[in-house]
């Protein structure tokens with residue numbers, strides 16, 4: 001595998017889950033695979049889980065790992081070609097990317113949607129530049145439109161906890177005070193659509209996702225109706241995708257917060273969230289602390305999904 005940016009890159013999903021569960025049984029089985037190989041993780045945005053789990057995954061495979069926080073200590077980067085660089089950005093991405101490629105074997109990139117241009121965000125301009133100019137395999141650690149390492153971990157978690165072959169999985173919008181990208185929701189939808197699960201998306205009017213990601217999912221505007229009989233509730237906030245509100249918060253209605261009353265409508269569903277989560281906005285204390293909350297095992301599976309992806313890339317070097 002030469003790049004990992006979306007569900008298609010991982011190939012057959014059943015095999016991907018089997019590979020991940022095999023790694024989980026013995027995560028130190030392949031420590032020779034990454035010997036003398038260097039993983040560079042580049043963060044344009046903050047992270048807790050992705051940073052630690054991916055670094056740990058690289059170490060499990062015997063890799064050397066380096067982390068660059070672009071906004072803390074590196075030169076400010078110009079990203080536009082043709083700009084006269086007489087401002088506060090002393091380095092251009094078009095030199096910085098191939099230079100970074102000189103020092104490593106695999107590069108992970110985190111770069112969120114900037115909400116300056118929907119077209120640029122949905123073209124994945126920055127990630128594409130890394131793919132084009134680094135000379136190294138690139139994997140996404142959350143880009144503008146997708147968070148595939150998260151979705152892979154989510155899939156592993158659902159497979160571990162599901163009680164029926166074809167569970168009902170509900171992606172529910174929930175309120176948040178600040179505009180968040182659609183990446184986690186898009187990506188979760190993309191991966192769920194690649195399974196045979198009964199997949200439902202619920203959100204207030206105005207929060208419709210890109211139809212490319214909604215795919216064959218059922219969209220239900222009544223959150224309570226969507227929750228009926230659900231086996232998994234996956235809560236997430238996202239800002240508006242549709243014009244003219246792209247990247248805006250148009251509703252912070254706490255009637256959409258996931259609480260015990262709504263969870264009681266489900267088939268004793270498990271509660272999932274990618275974290276970090278704003279308690280009592282997205283989900284109440286009671287729900288996230290309940291036995292049905294699997295947010296910690298879900299986060300733990302980030303190490304496994306990252307290791308499965310890195311293993312596949314290392315095998316292709």
Ligand code: CP
Pocket residue numbers: 046047048049050051142150274275276
């Ligand atoms: N879920 C997730 O990607 O967490 P971080 O933003 O902390 O990496």
